[in-house]
Amino acid sequence: MNMSNVKNVVEVEKIRKNFGGKIVLNDVSFNVRKGEIFALVGPNGAGKTTTLRCIFGDLNPDEGEIRIFGSKLNSKIKMRMAVMNEGRETFRRLTGQEYIKIWSNLYPNWNDKLMSSFVLHYGLDLRERVERYSLGMKTIFMLGLIISSSSDLLILDEPTHHIDPEIRMEMLQVLKDYTSHGDKTIIISSHEIYELEEIITSFAIMKEGKIIYSDSIDEAKTKHRIVGKDEKVHEGEIIGILNDEYLLRVENTNTDVGRYPTFREIVLGYLRGKVSFRIFET
Amino acid sequence: MRMLMNKIEAYFLKEFREKSLVIVILFTMMFLIPANWFRFFFMLLIISSLLPRDVHHGRVHLLSSLPFSRSDLFWISYILATLIGISTSLVTSTIWFLNSGDRIVSMLIFSSAYFGICMLSVSFGLDHFVIPLFVFFGGGFMGSLGTSTTNPYSLVSPVYQGSKLGSLVFSLLILIVSWIIFERKGAPK
Numbered sequence: 336m337n338m339s340n341v342k343n344v345v346e347v348e349k350i351r352k353n354f355g356g357k358i359v360l361n362d363v364s365f366n367v368r369k370g371e372i373f374a375l376v377g378p379n380g381a382g383k384t385t386t387l388r389c390i391f392g393d394l395n396p397d398e399g400e401i402r403i404f405g406s407k408l409n410s411k412i413k414m415r416m417a418v419m420n421e422g423r424e425t426f427r428r429l430t431g432q433e434y435i436k437i438w439s440n441l442y443p444n445w446n447d448k449l450m451s452s453f454v455l456h457y458g459l460d461l462r463e464r465v466e467r468y469s470l471g472m473k474t475i476f477m478l479g480l481i482i483s484s485s486s487d488l489l490i491l492d493e494p495t496h497h498i499d500p501e502i503r504m505e506m507l508q509v510l511k512d513y514t515s516h517g518d519k520t521i522i523i524s525s526h527e528i529y530e531l532e533e534i535i536t537s538f539a540i541m542k543e544g545k546i547i548y549s550d551s552i553d554e555a556k557t558k559h560r561i562v563g564k565d566e567k568v569h570e571g572e573i574i575g576i577l578n579d580e581y582l583l584r585v586e587n588t589n590t591d592v593g594r595y596p597t598f599r600e601i602v603l604g605y606l607r608g609k610v611s612f613r614i615f616e617t
Numbered sequence: 618m619r620m621l622m623n624k625i626e627a628y629f630l631k632e633f634r635e636k637s638l639v640i641v642i643l644f645t646m647m648f649l650i651p652a653n654w655f656r657f658f659f660m661l662l663i664i665s666s667l668l669p670r671d672v673h674h675g676r677v678h679l680l681s682s683l684p685f686s687r688s689d690l691f692w693i694s695y696i697l698a699t700l701i702g703i704s705t706s707l708v709t710s711t712i713w714f715l716n717s718g719d720r721i722v723s724m725l726i727f728s729s730a731y732f733g734i735c736m737l738s739v740s741f742g743l744d745h746f747v748i749p750l751f752v753f754f755g756g757g758f759m760g761s762l763g764t765s766t767t768n769p770y771s772l773v774s775p776v777y778q779g780s781k782l783g784s785l786v787f788s789l790l791i792l793i794v795s796w797i798i799f800e801r802k803g804a805p806k
């Protein structure tokens with residue numbers, strides 16, 4: 336198989352994972368196509384990190400199958416993917432320079448010039464131990480390493496966590512530019528849904544270890560509407576309640592009911608469902 | 618081949634920077650006290666501080682998120698352990714005028730068996746040092762019972778090594794079983 340022609344870069348098929356009898360992933364399935372920025376969104380504890388750990392081979396799923404670039408994970412495939420872990424844990428006692436030495440050894444397409452630009456722009460001290468960087472600096476440094484690896488697939492767990500809003504926007508733009516030629520793919524896991532709409536092309540919503548909805552951004556917007564609670568509608572299925580509005584899934588995508596939702600409204604609608612919660616009576 | 622060397626270099630750099638103090642202290646102790654029981658005990662401490670420690674403390678994801686397969690990690694860490702064992706055997710045999718060949722082989726047998734035992738222990742979610750230490754003392758006690766004709770275990774024991782060939786085969790068997798299990802199960806957390 337010519338791996339450069341594989342359309343689905345990642346195929347996750349009905350994976351299940353238990354930790355000590357507790358079901359963490361329950362028949363999780365989704366595909367990520369080449370050139371996409373795919374977001375795995377959901378609340379804390381939904382199973383996003385466990386799914387990513389199964390993809391990069393840190394955990395074995397109990398059932399189901401994962402294929403990357405059309406094959407099961409192996410050493411060669413791992414050289415084509417770079418991973419950012421959620422906790423920003425780092426190797427102890429290693430300086431920035433030593434980290435770069437390790438990464439440049441392990442990634443055949445390492446781009447030293449790109450890493451130098453990151454270091455200069457964000458004023459990173461490479462003689463300092465990485466464990467002593469602030470959380471924000473660690474995140475920036477790790478993103479620098481990941482981008483400079485020039486990997487075909489990036490797996491990023493909460494990549495904008497701990498960084499200032501201004502730098503966050505820069506980082507999101509860097510990620511968007513990374514995929515601009517269509518040959519690189521990114522999977523992002525995040526529970527910060529506000530900022531993702533600008534860069535992602537497709538997504539899956541996870542809740543309680545399951546994928547409850549998966550689609551491309553454009554398709555998802557076409558298939559849903561936001562309608563007021565007082566508005567009378569005769570078609571579609573109510574997905575969730577958003578304060579004084581409903582997220583509606585419509586059969587006829589040309590309907591003139593309501594307005595198109597934002598990505599954030601789609602995610603919140605699916606996560607909240609039909610149960611509304613208010614502490615204070617109105 | 619070049620990629621393998623790069624992986625070995627990256628892994629060794631990480632281990633020597635993170636664990637240099639422990640490795641240097643134990644390395645020194647091993648050639649200051651050349652008696653077999655002590656050097657085996659110090660070697661067990663070194664082995665348990667390598668990959669088994671990272672797996673036990675849930676830090677192996679830092680390595681598995683890099684382009685290391687589980688087999689890469691297992692065998693590169695084993696290579697590091699045996700290189701440390703062989704180099705201490707060479708140094709001690711030179712200083713104390715001992716048979717270096719015999720000491721290298723006995724250390725290789727011990728390292729292979731106890732690297733396997735440590736990895737088996739952590740693969741099943743158990744401790745990286747205490748369980749292997751019990752096995753070390755338990756195995757030592759069992760090997761000391763009777764003679765080689767009445768106690769065949771003393772022939773294959775990785776500590777007693779009544780028969781070099783028998784104990785080498787037994788050690789390699791433990792090592793390979795632990796590799797297969799680590800490859801299949803991965804980190805338990």
